[in-house]
Amino acid sequence: MDLAVRAFPAFLSGAINTVLYCISSFPLALLLGLLLSVLSNSRFTWLRVPTRTFIEIIRGTPMIAQIFILYYGIGAILGVYGLAGLINSWTAGIASLAINYAAYEAEVFRAGFLSVDKGQTEAAYSLGLTRGQTFFRIVLPQSIPFMIPPFVNDFIYMLKDSAIVSAIAGTELTSVLNFWATRNSSNPLPLYLIAIVLYLLMSLPTSYVARLFERRLRAAL
Amino acid sequence: MSEIYKEQIASDPVPATTRLDRLAARKRIILLILDVLFFIVAFVLVLAFCYYLYSYRQLLVLYLPVFLDGLRVTIWISLVSVVLAIIFGLLGAFARLSRFAVVRWLAMIYVEVVRGTPILVQLLLWYFGFGAVLTQMGIDPYRIVYSLATTLQINSLFQDSNFDAYLFGIIGLSFNYGAYLTEVFRSGIQSVEHGQSEAALSLGMNSRQIMRHIIFPQAIRMVIPPFTNNFITLIQDSALLSIVGLEELEHATFALALPQVNPGNKMFVFIFGALFYLVICYPLSLFAHYCEARIAKAY
Numbered sequence: 001m002d003l004a005v006r007a008f009p010a011f012l013s014g015a016i017n018t019v020l021y022c023i024s025s026f027p028l029a030l031l032l033g034l035l036l037s038v039l040s041n042s043r044f045t046w047l048r049v050p051t052r053t054f055i056e057i058i059r060g061t062p063m064i065a066q067i068f069i070l071y072y073g074i075g076a077i078l079g080v081y082g083l084a085g086l087i088n089s090w091t092a093g094i095a096s097l098a099i100n101y102a103a104y105e106a107e108v109f110r111a112g113f114l115s116v117d118k119g120q121t122e123a124a125y126s127l128g129l130t131r132g133q134t135f136f137r138i139v140l141p142q143s144i145p146f147m148i149p150p151f152v153n154d155f156i157y158m159l160k161d162s163a164i165v166s167a168i169a170g171t172e173l174t175s176v177l178n179f180w181a182t183r184n185s186s187n188p189l190p191l192y193l194i195a196i197v198l199y200l201l202m203s204l205p206t207s208y209v210a211r212l213f214e215r216r217l218r219a220a221l
Numbered sequence: 222m223s224e225i226y227k228e229q230i231a232s233d234p235v236p237a238t239t240r241l242d243r244l245a246a247r248k249r250i251i252l253l254i255l256d257v258l259f260f261i262v263a264f265v266l267v268l269a270f271c272y273y274l275y276s277y278r279q280l281l282v283l284y285l286p287v288f289l290d291g292l293r294v295t296i297w298i299s300l301v302s303v304v305l306a307i308i309f310g311l312l313g314a315f316a317r318l319s320r321f322a323v324v325r326w327l328a329m330i331y332v333e334v335v336r337g338t339p340i341l342v343q344l345l346l347w348y349f350g351f352g353a354v355l356t357q358m359g360i361d362p363y364r365i366v367y368s369l370a371t372t373l374q375i376n377s378l379f380q381d382s383n384f385d386a387y388l389f390g391i392i393g394l395s396f397n398y399g400a401y402l403t404e405v406f407r408s409g410i411q412s413v414e415h416g417q418s419e420a421a422l423s424l425g426m427n428s429r430q431i432m433r434h435i436i437f438p439q440a441i442r443m444v445i446p447p448f449t450n451n452f453i454t455l456i457q458d459s460a461l462l463s464i465v466g467l468e469e470l471e472h473a474t475f476a477l478a479l480p481q482v483n484p485g486n487k488m489f490v491f492i493f494g495a496l497f498y499l500v501i502c503y504p505l506s507l508f509a510h511y512c513e514a515r516i517a518k519a520y
Binding site for chain 2: 043044045046049056057059060061062063064065066068069072073074076077079080160161162163164166167174177178181182185186188189192195196199200203204207
């Protein structure tokens with residue numbers, strides 16, 4: 001039990017790093033996902049098909065493979081040009097989390113834009129607004145309440161997927177767990193218990209708040 | 222009166238085109254030209270990618286057997302895990318819908334804890350946590366299974382020295398996905414209208430007959446799209462077993478790519494490994510889209 005007490009501060013700082021990873025990469029994922037969804041609905045084939053191909057590639061490969069490509073592959077290529085300082089475990093982790101989740105957010109955005117009544121766009125065109133103006137002033141603001149529950153769910157998934165960043169030796173909760181577990185391999189279970197409790201403390205209240213929010217939202221609609 | 226009108230229209234020499242019609246036609250032609258240009262550029266890019274693969278052909282010929290072996294392990298582990306996950310999922314779904322509150326609560330705790338923690342932490346727990354505890358207690362699952370297989374004369378299947386990683390990897394994956402499939406099966410069973418089971422009760426069926434003949438066939442078609450998505454995610458999460466030391470596709474990619482000195486070679490090996498996953502997962506996702514479309518059409 002004193003192992004658990006000794007380990008707890010390190011695990012807590014690891015959990016704070018996990019939350020930092022997710023808070024940094026989720027807004028990036030949202031912005032990139034918005035861009036991808038707008039491009040994938042475009043009239044121009046030369047914008048639509050590469051974007052859809054990119055989304056299918058990101059969704060078809062495991063995230064750990066994407067992290068390795070970014071950290072080791074692009075890191076090595078940047079090393080040739082002397083830019084190796086750009087890639088450390090923080091930037092590679094945040095970038096790969098953002099790119100991976102952008103592909104899923106693009107689907108959420110698309111469903112959100114389809115949920116806005118078509119009459120709104122028709123009325124906007126009849127009033128003389130251009131396509132860009134209708135999108136940013138009419139469709140996007142009305143679709144946001146519909147898209148918030150899937151976004152919160154994806155944030156909870158991101159809290160869990162940030163554990164994969166431990167594969168490139170981050171300072172994440174799972175990295176701390178690995179570090180302590182290899183040094184205490186005779187008594188590993190209390191460490192796993194602390195890690196599981198910390199992850200549950202991060203994800204369960206968020207999902208409870210999300211369900212509350214979703215119920216309020218559905219009542220308001 | 223209308224015959225005179227029709228005669229006038231029929232005798233018009235040339236139909237009148239407005240300026241708007243001509244602009245719209247020009248815009249359509251420009252879009253068509255852009256599309257054709259795009260398809261030409263896309264074809265050239267595909268050829269360039271094939272040439273990129275071809276330029277590394279010596280490396281490819283050298284490493285292909287390792288990749289194929291890893292692919293075999295990945296497919297085998299995913300199939301066994303998904304079968305076990307279906308069993309866990311069905312057990313969990315029936316437990317969630319049980320009459321007894323204790324069973325319901327146990328299933329809910331299972332689902333919430335397993336869905337609330339990362340799968341990597343769970344895999345590490347099974348292999349380094351429970352595996353180390355079992356080793357300390359002196360129980361060696363490999364020896365038990367090997368001696369059991371010897372009595373059944375099939376011990377040539379279990380020659381692997383890495384049996385612990387296989388065992389705990391498969392258990393960890395199926396335990397995790399059993400929780401997700403519990404929710405999928407539960408929502409599929411509950412999506413069948415209650416009137417169906419009421420009508421079946423009024424016809425005199427008992428609950429086991431109702432489940433087998435009425436609810437199960439109708440729940441299956443609601444369950445297939447989320448189940449296929451979960452299967453695709455399971456195949457991708459089996460890549461995490463490389464951290465536990467299992468010799469599957471991601472482990473082969475990583476072990477072959479890391480010693481490469483040339484960054485281009487390193488990138489190529491990583492991309493080639495990811496290509497294998499894409500080749501497995503993309504047809505499955507097309508199948509999932511097809512199933513969703515067929516189900517949407519049915520209603």
